[in-house]
Amino acid sequence: MVRQGPVVLHRPWQRNPVVILGFVLWVAMLAFGLQGFVERMQSDALFSDLQSWMPWGLWVASYIWFIGLSAGSFLLSTLVYVFGLKRLERVGKLALVVALITLIMAMMMIAFDVGHMSRLFEIYYRPQFHSMMAWMGWLYGAYFLLLVFETYFVLHADFVNGRALAGGQGAVARFLSFGRRESLTERDLRRDRRIVGVLATIGIPLAFAFHGGVGALFGTVDARDVWHTGLYPIIFLTGAFLTGGALFTSIFAFFWPNQDGAWREIVLTLAKIVLVLLLFDVLLEWADLSIPLWYGIGPEVAELKYMLFGPFWWSFWGVSLTAGVIVPLLLLTIGRNSPKAISWAGVLIVVSYLATRVNLVVPGLQSPELPNLQYSYHDGRLLYHYVPTWSEWELVLFVCALGIALLVIAARVLPSIMGRELS
Amino acid sequence: MSAGIKLSPIPTLPPPVDPSQEDITIVMRRDLRRALAKPIEQRHWGMVIDLQRCTGCQGCTIACINENKLPPGVVYRPVLENVSGTFPNVSKQFLPRPCMQCEDPPCVPVCPVAATYKRPDGIVAIDYDVCIGCRYCITACPYSARTFDWGEFYGDAVCGAPTAYEEVPSLEYGKVWMREPGTSPIGNTRKCQFCLERLDHGELPACTETCFGRATYFGDLNDPEALVNRVRQDRQMMQLKSDLGTNPSVFYLL
Structure with missing residues (x-):
């Protein structure tokens, strides 16, 4: 077989100091992350x-942050594979790969959070389907399989066409073409498209179910007044669409190799989608906060006031509202014709949404269920005061560093996801 | 005392329940043996706590820790305190809070692997060998009756290792549980189970046995002759958060 040279990707770091800085930050993330990982594996949850x-706390908030990114990115891909939105056709593959990687990140995060990681698979062989968490386990399993198969069939032709490439690209293509030597026929391609369409269509209710289900996992807990609202599944879904869309927009705007006219048009289209989702998310957040707080009485008022005006007020007003809503709104409106402004808006929305997730998980647990419970027994683990430790942050950094590495590796060995034609 | 300040009368303890003056512990042990003679599904273990007799000594909390060898961060029966009034008319109320062993426990249906379940005798139990440690049940309990075993030892802060008394196994659920890293009950949710291992041997729960104010009554709620039912007659009573519909098996006499 005559080997072709690998498909040379655009190397943004050769001329972009931001990417060089990003690489340095990634190395730091990985170094700290490894420390957090080792601590977690050695010591149960001792360092939290x-x-x-x-x-x-932070780990559960990070898990719902990652799973939201996955659901949002996947649903963006369905605009191409189910609804046939031609304008976004070039980015469908990347959206699927981002969905798969962020799903893996979410699964890792929640596995680190539980007391017995080795028993997680009990959800599959002895589930109790009364529990929203059991549903989550099963829906994630189904979603993972669906994503793997859909991604495979989306990339099938690229694997076959890339068999002759040298290096890792060819090796991956040869392995995943499973010995097939001849190119796919038109009939094969039609079959692949049909399979992808069916899987993506099944994926839509699945993504709605599992991410709305995460909202229901919280919302069904009657004991927690802040969580116990029918709005939660809707808020979770909107947050997923928003952050998944924003993440994808940033990746596409920053790293797409051919930053031509078509690229610009796609970025501007994505920006409009993100803007609408951001406004809808703000509307839901307003409803969720203003209704219980309006008359200032009720069981959840103290917890919400703690979130808004307590010691961590800055995480709501500074991070969630200013960095996550006001600045992105300005960038997406005033800078609506600037891909750079749009990509930074996406970054701000994604990163600041972790604070939104933390503010969703923690305040609901902030008040004692019984008056003076916190004074009844003095112990460092029996408090109503939670501040994530550096070790907890390190573990989140570890998962982020792995996710970034997976995305870079995927972009290197699967050049077609970055818009490179192999045939 | 300065003139013009009117003091509240000092409350007196209610009279003993049993006119024969037999110690209630003896009576309850007899009730217990009668209940154990019945099939398990015909028993319904319950607890009555007389808030007028509780002195807030926290002896029950300590007895529980001793019985179950509880580590840092885990408590099954704290005693809540509430101070009301202003000096000099101040009173302090105590509220021991075991697991409520609810008829409809919110903690049970949330468990993704059915590790926590309701026994036929009304006790909400946890299978430590199945629990994955997700802590969803802790968030679902409206009484905060569940805590998590974080794998810590009191000796960690003192000598960097478990102290000798922390290496004594717990006998919860009639099994021998050595707390070692990576094995249950470390990494599990834990809760009061009315000292099941003691009940099986005809002994009262540790908190009931040691309550020197004789404020805690325990027995079979299905047995009309049991002291735990007789003591509730003619007294005002409450269940915690009864509006939630969980129907606790723990009653408080006011």
């Missing part, structure tokens, strides 16, 4: 500030 009465 999680409490027996505030049992969920």
Whole structure:
């Protein structure tokens, strides 16, 4: 077989100091992350500030952040593979790969959070389907399989066409073309497109179910007044569309190799989608906060006031509202014709949404269920005060560093996801 | 005392329940043996706590820790305190809070692997060998009756290792549980189970046995003759958060 040279990708780091800085940051993330990973594996949850009465914190918030990114990115891909939106056709493959990687990140994060990681598979062989969490486990399993198969069939022709490439690109293509030597026929391609269409169509209700389900996982808990609202599944879904769309927009705007007229048109289209989702998300957040707070009485008022005016007020007003809403709104409106402004708006929305997720998980656990419970027994793990430790942040950095590495590797060995034609 | 300040009368303890003056612990042990003679599904273990007799000594909390060898971060029966009034008319109320062993426990249906379940005798139990440690049940309990075993030892802060008394196994659920890293009950949710291992041997729960104010009554709620039912007659009673519909098996006499 005559080997072709590998498809040479655009190397933005050769001329972009931001990417060089990004690489340095990634190395730092990985170094700190490894420390957090080793600590977690050695010591159960010892290095966290999680409490027996505030049992969920940064790791659970990060998990719903990642899973939202996955659901949003996947649903963006369905605009291409189900609804046939031609304008976004070039980015469908990348959206699927981003969905798969962020799903893996979410699964890793929640696995690190539980007390017995080795027992996680009990959800599959002895599920109790009354539990929203059991549903989550099963829906994630189905979604993972669907994503793997859909991504495979989307890239099938590229694997076959890329068999002759040298290096890792060819090796991956040869392995995943499973010995097929001849190019795909028109009939094969039609069959692949049909399979992708069916899988993507099944994926839409699945993505709605599992991410709305995460909202229901919180919303069904009657004991937690802040969580117990029918709005939660809708808020979770909107947050997923928003952050998934924003993440994808940023990746596409920053790293797409051919930044031509078509690229610009896609970026501007994505920006409009993100803007609409951001406005809808703000509307839901307003409803969720203003209704219980309006008359200032009710069981959840103290917890919401803690979030808004307590010691971590800055995470709501500074991070979630200013960095996550006001600045992106300005960038997406005033800078609506600037791909750079749009990509930075996406970055701000995605990063700041972690604060939104933390503000969703933690305040709901902030108040004692019984008056004076916090004074009844003095112990460092029986408090109503949670601040994530550096070790907790390190573990989140570890998962982020791995996710970034997976995306870069995917872009290197699967050049077609970055818009490179192989045939 | 300065003139013009009117003091509240000092409350007196209610009279003993049993006119024969037999110690209630003896009576409850007899009730327990009668209940154990019945099939398990015909029993309904319950607890009554007389808030007028509770002195807030926290002896029950300590007895529980001793019985279950509880580590840092885990408590099954804290005693809540509430101070009301202003000096000098101040009173302090105590509220021991075991697991409520609800008829409709919110913690049970949320468990993704059915590790926590309701026994036929009304006790909400946890299978430590199945629990994955997700802590969803902790968030779902409206009484905060569940805590998590974080794998810590009191000796960690003192000598960097578990102290000798922390290496004594717990006998919860009638099994021998050595707390070692990576094995249950470390990494599990834990809760009061009315000292099941003691009940199986005809003994009262540790908190009931040790309550020197005789404020805690325990027995079979299905047995009309049991002291735990007789003591509730003619007294005002409450269940915690009864509006939630969980129907606790723990009653408080006011």
